[in-house]
Amino acid sequence: MAGGNWTRVGEFILLSFSSLPTEIQLLLFLTFLIIYLVTLMGNSLIILVTLVDPMLHSPMYFFLRNLSFLEIGFNLVIVPKMLGTLLAWDTTISFLGCATQMYFSFFFGGAECFLLATMAYDRYVAICSPLHYAVIMNQRTRAKMAIASWFPGFPIATVQTTWLFSFPFCGTNKVNHFFCDSPPVLGLVCADTALFEIYAIVGTILVIMIPCLLILCSYTRIAATVLKIPSAKGKHKAFSTCSSHLLVVSLFSVSLSLTYFRPKSNNSPESKKLLSLSYTVVTPMLNPIIYSLRNNEMKNALGRTFRKKLILNNF
Numbered sequence: 001m002a003g004g005n006w007t008r009v010g011e012f013i014l015l016s017f018s019s020l021p022t023e024i025q026l027l028l029f030l031t032f033l034i035i036y037l038v039t040l041m042g043n044s045l046i047i048l049v050t051l052v053d054p055m056l057h058s059p060m061y062f063f064l065r066n067l068s069f070l071e072i073g074f075n076l077v078i079v080p081k082m083l084g085t086l087l088a089w090d091t092t093i094s095f096l097g098c099a100t101q102m103y104f105s106f107f108f109g110g111a112e113c114f115l116l117a118t119m120a121y122d123r124y125v126a127i128c129s130p131l132h133y134a135v136i137m138n139q140r141t142r143a144k145m146a147i148a149s150w151f152p153g154f155p156i157a158t159v160q161t162t163w164l165f166s167f168p169f170c171g172t173n174k175v176n177h178f179f180c181d182s183p184p185v186l187g188l189v190c191a192d193t194a195l196f197e198i199y200a201i202v203g204t205i206l207v208i209m210i211p212c213l214l215i216l217c218s219y220t221r222i223a224a225t226v227l228k229i230p231s232a233k234g235k236h237k238a239f240s241t242c243s244s245h246l247l248v249v250s251l252f253s254v255s256l257s258l259t260y261f262r263p264k265s266n267n268s269p270e271s272k273k274l275l276s277l278s279y280t281v282v283t284p285m286l287n288p289i290i291y292s293l294r295n296n297e298m299k300n301a302l303g304r305t306f307r308k309k310l311i312l313n314n315f
Helices: 022-052 059-086 095-128 130-136 139-150 153-164 182-186 194-226 232-260 269-293 296-314
Strands: 011-014 092-094
Touching (some): 011 059, 022 059, 022 269, 022 296, 059 095, 059 269, 092 095, 095 130, 095 153, 095 182, 095 194, 095 232, 153 194, 182 194, 182 269, 194 232, 232 269, 269 296
């Protein structure tokens, strides 16, 4: 388009689910509000229990605590604004606010991908080298691995957000999404974005596929080790410690890949919103449920924590 038709956008309008009837939007508001509260409470509970219970001071629960921090951050960045758009009283978001929301969604999302890979390596060491587990995954090593998992989120978020918001915007300022995600905002750009789209695809491969390959390698080695265990009970115990992590990885990485491998795909906006809901709203709620219900150590620790709380209250 000609330079004279470009406009300097001062704010965006999040369309969210405005195409749906008001009654449905109200139902969605109540549903997402409950999910949001469950997510905050569930992940906060995991952080609290893994901190106060000495039985959960192992590397596995250290990384699980980091995952809960990421899930809380992810939710705080996206869900409150989405709830406002569903009530139709807070549909606008400033240019800076949109960029900030996108930055932190990329940061938390990128960090979570690498943290899931780190958690897979932790399971690999625990199962394949149990006698050396405490030495290999000592406190200093696990801290370095956690920092290394969080760090990639910064360059990923900085480059992609800065580059995208340096483009000129024209025409409508309506973002057909419930948050400022890259694909719908990219659709408002009035410039050639071919190079950016190539970067976005390469970035997606690096951020999603590399951790997935590391996870695959870890679990291939784990499977080979577990199959050598003579007893069925031993095999079941080993696989059960990994099943929760594999389920979380599958839910998160599949929906993320379908969203970002094609930044300007022709899929309907509604289908993109559903995909985004799966990794921004649903998965953060399911993580504490999956890790709690499928983990006897976590269930026992929750019981001990509540019993201590009741005893203290009685005194």
